[in-house]
Amino acid sequence: MIEPGYANKEVIIFDLDGTLAISKSPIDPDMSNLLGELLEKRKVIIISGGHLKQFDKQVLKHLDFPDEKYQNFFIMPGSGSSMYRFEGRKEQKIYADLLSQEDKGKIYQAFYYALEKVPFNLPDFPYGERIEDRDVEITFSALGQEAPVKEKEGWDPNRKKREILIRFLQEKIPEFEIHMGGMTSVDVTKKGIDKAYGIRKASEELKISIDRMLFVGDALYKGGNDEPAKKTGIDCIEVKDVDGTKKLIHEIIAK
Secondary structure (H helix, E strand, C coil): CCCHHHHHEEEECCEEEEECCCCCCCCCCHHHHHHHHHHCEEEEEEEECCHHHHHHHCCHHCCCHHHHHHHHHEEEHHCCCCCEEECCCCCEEEEEECCHHHHHHHHHHHHHHHHHHHHCCCCCCCCCEEEECCCCEEEECCCCCCCCHHHHHHHHHCHHHHHHHHHHHHHHCCCCEEEECCCEEEEEEECCCCHHHHHHHHHHHHHHCHHHHEEEEEECCCCCHHHHHHHCEEEEECCHHHHHHHHHHHHHCCC
């Protein structure tokens, strides 16, 4: 059961991977339907480290509800470094804080340095890009962006490998935000840009106070990429998986 009052929040903010969808996978029809029902009475924001193309691949192409519901729907790629509203089904940029070419160069060099220092080996043949330029952030995926979920689940289940990687990154680029994402990823953004930043920007753009918002994510643990949300004072619910999120949405709709 959710806490009293949580179901009455005006805005529900969801993480994506591990919360609304299995890592790097599309939302399923049941989740699309639940989001559609929720949008009838609540504003819904999805915030994730993925770039806009990833949102299109995982979410936008799989939504199945009438155009009028999009007026209550917003997405925030790059962990809140950008925000989009919708006119019908077409996204419209509200803002975007992009990394400069100089920033990107520093981050890539830091990854090259850190990966030479870590006491573990990476697979010789990753599934797709291992270091990805998302314009608003640089994301490292140990097994590649397209790695099967089963393989990702077994690579760093206790997060120890990424903790080591992050320590070496912090030696080289302390001026950037560095967080774990998903099961095998590390995200790097401008200093101060994380999900706390995104939540504050959403509050500012929508003119809705944070105490009227609820955040739902699977990585609210220490060092997780959802943990910064707590800095805003927003009420948070941690879910274990997509099924946990579905159950939560059912509860909110029922109340």
